Amino acid sequence: AGAALALLSTLSGIGLLAVSGHFITRMALVGAGGAAINYYTPAALIRLFAILRTGGRYAERLVTHEATLRVLARLRTWLFGCLVPLAPARLGGMRSAELFSRLRADVDALEHAYLGMLVPLAVAAGTTLAVLATVLCWLPVLVLPLALLVVAGGVLLPRWTMRQGGAPGASVVACTESLRVLAADGVRGRAELALYGAEAAHAARIVAVAEQLQGARRRIDRLQAMGSA
Numbered sequence: 374a375g376a377a378l379a380l381l382s383t384l385s386g387i388g389l390l391a392v393s394g395h396f397i398t399r400m401a402l403v404g405a406g407g408a409a410i411n412y413y414t415p416a417a418l419i420r421l422f423a424i425l426r427t428g429g430r431y432a433e434r435l436v437t438h439e440a441t442l443r444v445l446a447r448l449r450t451w452l453f454g455c456l457v458p459l460a461p462a463r464l465g466g467m468r469s470a471e472l473f474s475r476l477r478a479d480v481d482a483l484e485h486a487y488l489g490m491l492v493p494l495a496v497a498a499g500t501t502l503a504v505l506a507t508v509l510c511w512l513p514v515l516v517l518p519l520a521l522l523v524v525a526g527g528v529l530l531p532r533w534t535m536r537q538g539g540a541p542g543a544s545v546v547a548c549t550e551s552l553r554v555l556a557a558d559g560v561r562g563r564a565e566l567a568l569y570g571a572e573a574a575h576a577a578r579i580v581a582v583a584e585q586l587q588g589a590r591r592r593i594d595r596l597q598a599m600g601s602a
Contacts, residue, residue, distance in 0.1 A: 382429030
């Protein structure tokens with residue numbers, strides 16, 4: 374349902390741009406030539422597409438976020454139920470901060486799987502098919518160039534960015550986990566750190582890991598900007 378509403382909103386936006394551009398251009402040509410024009414139909418279509426775009430976007434956000442929150446609630450309950458039988462025998466070798474970091478990172482990653490991957494992929498596929506079908510009906514000569522652009526921008530570029538972002542992504546996960554472990558160790562062992570004069574060294578380790586994390590995130594941001602462009 375969320376993907377269908379997102380597709381409706383996207384197609385309505387495309388229709389709004391197409392009809393409004395055609396209407397403005399035709400009005401300019403008719404005004405220059407002094408001919409008559411039926412402006413009721415395009416005006417009604419513009420209003421229709423505008424309402425569908427706004428309503429579809431609102432409904433899509435409502436449905437997709439509600440579905441995501443429900444899935445996360447069930448996932449956390451299921452995960453906790455699976456972990457309880459393992460503690461403490463099979464989880465004794467892991468630090469509490471490390472375990473918490475891994476659990477939270479995995480659940481947070483699944484939060485973006487539906488909103489950031491499944492819905493956009495479904496919308497992109499549906500929009501591409503609709504646009505190619507429309508172009509095939511009106512301008513068949515442009516179908517092949519558009520298909521090549523779709524393959525380049527929708528298949529090759531994402532694969533390249535995914536390959537380039539593998540190492541920075543792994544670095545972000547590792548550095549985030551290390552920061553949480555260091556922060557937890559610093560809080561629990563602040564007395565020992567002060568006793569042995571290791572506070573500065575511990576703080577330096579945290580700063581070094583934070584700088585490494587920022588560098589990895591900057592590389593990921595550049596790849597995301599390149600992919601969005």
